[in-house]
Amino acid sequence: xxxxxxxxxxxxxxxxxxxxxxxxxxxxxxxxxxxxxxxxxxxxxxxxxxxxxxxxxxxxxxxxxxxxxxxxxxxxxxxxxxxxxxxxxxxxxxxxxxxxxxxxxxxxxxxxxxxxxxxxxxxxxxxxxxxxxxxxxxxxxxxxxxxxxxxxxxxxxxxxxxxxxxxxxxxxxxxxxxxxxxxxxxxxxxxxxxxxxxxxxxxxxxxxxxxxxxxxxxxxxxxxxxxxxxxxxxxxxxxxxxxxxxxxxxxxxxxxxxxxxxxxxxxxxxxxxx
Numbered sequence: 490x491x492x493x494x495x496x497x498x499x500x501x502x503x504x505x506x507x508x509x510x511x512x513x514x515x516x517x518x519x520x521x522x523x524x525x526x527x528x529x530x531x532x533x534x535x536x537x538x539x540x541x542x543x544x545x546x547x548x549x550x551x552x553x554x555x556x557x558x559x560x561x562x563x564x565x566x567x568x569x570x571x572x573x574x575x576x577x578x579x580x581x582x583x584x585x586x587x588x589x590x591x592x593x594x595x596x597x598x599x600x601x602x603x604x605x606x607x608x609x610x611x612x613x614x615x616x617x618x619x620x621x622x623x624x625x626x627x628x629x630x631x632x633x634x635x636x637x638x639x640x641x642x643x644x645x646x647x648x649x650x651x652x653x654x655x656x657x658x659x660x661x662x663x664x665x666x667x668x669x670x671x672x673x674x675x676x677x678x679x680x681x682x683x684x685x686x687x688x689x690x691x692x693x694x695x696x697x698x699x700x701x702x703x704x705x706x707x708x709x710x711x712x713x714x715x716x717x718x719x720x721x722x723x724x725x726x727x728x729x730x731x732x733x734x735x736x737x738x739x740x741x742x743x744x745x746x747x748x749x750x751x752x753x754x755x756x757x758x759x760x761x762x763x
Contacts (some may be wrong), residue, residue, distance in 0.1 A: 494522075496554040496753060498636060501644070501758035502547070503561040503668070504534065507541045508759040511551060514599065520745065522550050535623045539630060546634040556636040559758060562670050565643045567684045568593050569613045570605065571698055579695055594618075615681040617643055644758060645672055651761045652720050652740045653679060660712055662705075663735070664697055666721035667758070671697045675708055675715075676724055683708055694719065698732050721756035725750075 494514035501508040506524040512518035526545050528537055545551065570589060577585065601618040608614040624641075631638040648665050656663060658678055665672045669690065675683040685704055689696050692737050697719075705713040716738045717725060726739035742757035744750070753760075 494583075495637070498551050498554045498556045499559065499759045500542070500556060501559045501561070501621075502538050502542055503758075504528070504538055504563050505668070507538070507545045509545055509551060510756055510759045513552065516676050521762070523759075524548075524550070525755060536626075537701075538564075539623070543630050543633075544628070546630060546636055552635045553638045554636055556631065557640045557642065558627065558638065559642050559644050560619065561608045561758075562665070562667060562672055562686060564619055565686075566590065566594055566601070566615050566618045567643075567645065567672070567686055568617050569681065569684055571613050572608065572611055589616070589714050590618055590704055605760070609705050611649055613682065615684065617645075645674075647758075648720050651743075652718065653738055656718055657716070660715040662701060662703065662712075662715055662717040664694075664717065664719045664721075666694065666697060666719065666724065668723055671700075673697065673701050673704055675704070675712055682712075690721070692724075692729075694721070694737070698735065698737070701743070702733065705763075713727065722754045725754055 496514050497512040497518060499510050499512070505528045509526070510520050511522040527678055528541050529747070541587070563721050568589060570586060570678045582605060583603065586605055587599065590601065590603065591599060600621050600712050602621045603616065603618045603622050606615045627641065628638065636733065644667065645665055652663065656676060656679070660677045663674045663676060670686070670688050673685045674681055682703060685700060687700055701717065717735055717739050720740040722742040725741055726751050727741070729739065730737050743760065745753045745756060745760060
């Protein structure tokens with residue numbers, strides 16, 4: 490039977506913009522349309538982002554396709570759940586996870602949708618959460634369109650999968666920076682050991698480096714000597730930088746066909762993973 494492929498639309502949802510790329514179906518997908526819809530109002534919360542998303546999905550340019558939605562780290566919360574020798578059922582895991590999010594982020598975490606990516610035996614697990622009301626609005630928005638929502642992905646996961654091959658199999662620090670927020674993670678053999686998410690109003694990477702230095706002191710012995718990698722497509726580095734003895738190696742976004750470096754950087758969040 491002949492398989493019917495649909496075009497793929499990848500959408501990155503940020504507080505201040507929606508980045509959209511459409512890929513023609515086929516063995517070698519190519520970009521046939523792309524757009525960045527910016528939000529100029531004072532309200533940059535998730536409800537304003539959903540309004541932008543509704544306007545984007547109404548555009549005929551994106552219709553009748555399968556969609557992947559990538560959520561900015563502004564909308565996601567992360568934490569590490571320590572390894573437990575106690576065998577817990579799903580309800581007990583959810584309860585423990587909820588208690589941990591409330592402990593870290595406050596009582597508002599009670600109304601967040603929680604997901605757990607369980608680690609290997611003896612290792613911590615990476616958990617993430619987003620507001621349940623935002624998730625419901627996203628699903629409702631796509632249901633009202635002709636796009637079929639196939640996946641919702643945190644930007645951290647998409648960026649990590651893109652950069653994984655460059656991080657090596659040993660121990661490495663991974664910094665993911667986007668406008669107004671950065672995430673620092675410690676990985677060992679490709680598995681998460683520590684995670685830190687921090688809002689920032691300071692341009693550049695000085696604050697991220699300070700937080701990294703503090704995380705190095707808190708991590709297990711040996712982590713302070715690990716390589717450091719930075720993925721910051723919106724504000725890319727093209728050569729390593731050295732701060733206080735740390736050497737930070739830049740990871741660059743993929744070059745889009747027939748696009749400048751600047752344009753490739755602007756669309757990197759939506760274009761990753763195809």
